[in-house]
Amino acid sequence: MAYLVPNEFVTKMIDAGEAKIFMSTRDTVIRAYMAGAILALAAAFAVTVNVQTGNPLIGALLFPVGFCMLYLLGFDLLTGVFTLCPLAVLDRRPGCTWNGVLRNWWLVFIGNFAGAFTVAVFMAIIFTFGFSEAPNAVGMKIGVIGESRTVGYSAHGAAGMLTLFIRGVMCNWMVSTGVVAAMMSTSVSGKVIGMWMPILVFFYMGFEHSIVNMFLFPSGLMLGGHFTMMDYLLWNEIPTVLGNLVGGLTFVGLTLYSTHARTAPRRAA
Secondary structure (H helix, E strand, O other): OOEOOHHHHHHHHHHHHHHHHHOOHHHHHHHHHHHHHHHHHHHHHHHHHHHHHOOHHHHHHHOHHHHHHHHHOOOOOHHHHHHHHHHHHHOOOOOOOHHHHHHHHHHHHHHHHHHHHHHHHHHHHHHHOOOOOOOOHHHHHHHHHHHHOOHHHHOOHHHHHHHHHHHHHHHHHHHHHHHHHOOOEOOHHHHHHHHHHHHHHHHHOOOOOHHHHHHHHHHHHHOOOOOOHHHHHHHHHHHHHHHHHHHHHHHHHHHHHHHHHOOOOOOOO
């Protein structure tokens, strides 16, 4: 499992950010759509495992399979491009601008949401036999998750909003570490091992991931969760997106870039 040293994989991070900025609209949206769909299916899988085993650790151990699949297939999550694209601008790559970064982020957001929402509809149909009966145990669990992570936060006011934001920050600290970990190795097994560890941490700790939530909360609304679309947007999705942006860019992108791509001068002997 060949390992790349930090200055090598940080260069790959910058290269990846540049490539994503210049990617066509069609390819950007398709890749984002598939990433959102696969991650949503992995979330449904993990919740199913949690319900059937009663052990959240087992679900967390298995959830990273979706993340590994989507990145090995070259698909993009919003959480990953939050971290990678700005590096190309900071490195002054020709033609890379903040407008290009914002364009990429918006297209990936749209694609991720569309993919996650597609799976949300599909799974709601499965959980209710085509909406002909009450949700099964997994469907009921998803509804409860949606309630606790929207109105549950709003019940605490500003403290709830702060907690939600920090959970978003911590989430993308781990998720973007997983994105970078895939660049540390040139073998499939090395990439998978590198990605698996931080994704396991994020999921088991209950941190807030904007794309996972694009599946959980629309699903919860379709499955009888007692919260509204406005609750979802104001008390989860928007603060989570902002937290994901801060966490990935600050604790992963900028720290690695500043110390491995723009290393400070050596101290005199």
